[in-house]
Amino acid sequence: MTVPPDTASALVDVIFLLGRTVRTALSHMEDELLPAALAGVLFLLWRTGECRPSELAAEMCVSQSALSRQIGELVERGYIERHPDPDDKRAHRVRVSDAGVEVLRGVRDRRAARLREALADWDETEMNDALRVLGRLNDTLAPVLTDNARRTA
Numbered sequence: 770m771t772v773p774p775d776t777a778s779a780l781v782d783v784i785f786l787l788g789r790t791v792r793t794a795l796s797h798m799e800d801e802l803l804p805a806a807l808a809g810v811l812f813l814l815w816r817t818g819e820c821r822p823s824e825l826a827a828e829m830c831v832s833q834s835a836l837s838r839q840i841g842e843l844v845e846r847g848y849i850e851r852h853p854d855p856d857d858k859r860a861h862r863v864r865v866s867d868a869g870v871e872v873l874r875g876v877r878d879r880r881a882a883r884l885r886e887a888l889a890d891w892d893e894t895e896m897n898d899a900l901r902v903l904g905r906l907n908d909t910l911a912p913v914l915t916d917n918a919r920r921t922a
Contacts, residue, residue, distance in 0.1 A: 777912065781782070784848070785873055792805060792866060794884075794887055795880040795883050795884060795885065796880070802872050802875045802876050802877075802879070803848075803872055803876055806839060807838075807839055807842060807848075807886060808873070808876050809829075810825075810829070810839045810840065811843060811848055811849070811865060811869055811872070811873055812827055812876075813825065813828060813865070814849065814863060814865050814869075815869070815870065815873055818864070819862055819863070819864035820834060820862060820863065820864075821854060821860055821861070821862055821863075822837065822840055825863065840863060843869070844863075846868075847866060847868045848863070848865065848866055848868055848869030848872055849855055849863050849865060849866060850863065850864050850865075850866045851863050873912045885902075895904055906918075
């Protein structure tokens with residue numbers, strides 16, 4: 770079934786606004802353990818697992834040069850470990866350290882608490898419906914992201 774153009778445009782708008790709203794609602798700068806951009810890099814590295822920075826940049830759809838400063842800052846804070854790539858001595862690999870896992874846990878706990886508070890009037894059925902629809906949307910769009918990342922790598 771083909772999605773009508775007006776419906777697709779409306780969904781693009783809602784997705785954009787949802788992303789903006791979620792980032793704003795769940796991030797309170799005064800009590801954040803880590804700036805949102807660094808938390809995003811750390812989270813994606815944790816989900817991706819140990820890799821080269823170029824692989825993480827492709828996963829994030831950013832250039833490696835754009836990512837290198839953030840990786841450097843996370844290494845300095847002790848949240849990412851960097852070591853030589855055994856397959857290529859000119860390259861290195863990165864992974865989330867134990868301290869990085871702990872800070873991620875703290876960021877996630879704080880954001881989950883804010884979300885629980887914001888959605889206090891939602892019932893379990895509404896929450897499960899949202900999880901199902903958003904999960905399906907993510908599963909549908911994830912291959913597009915991967916294909917785009919491969920084309921730009």
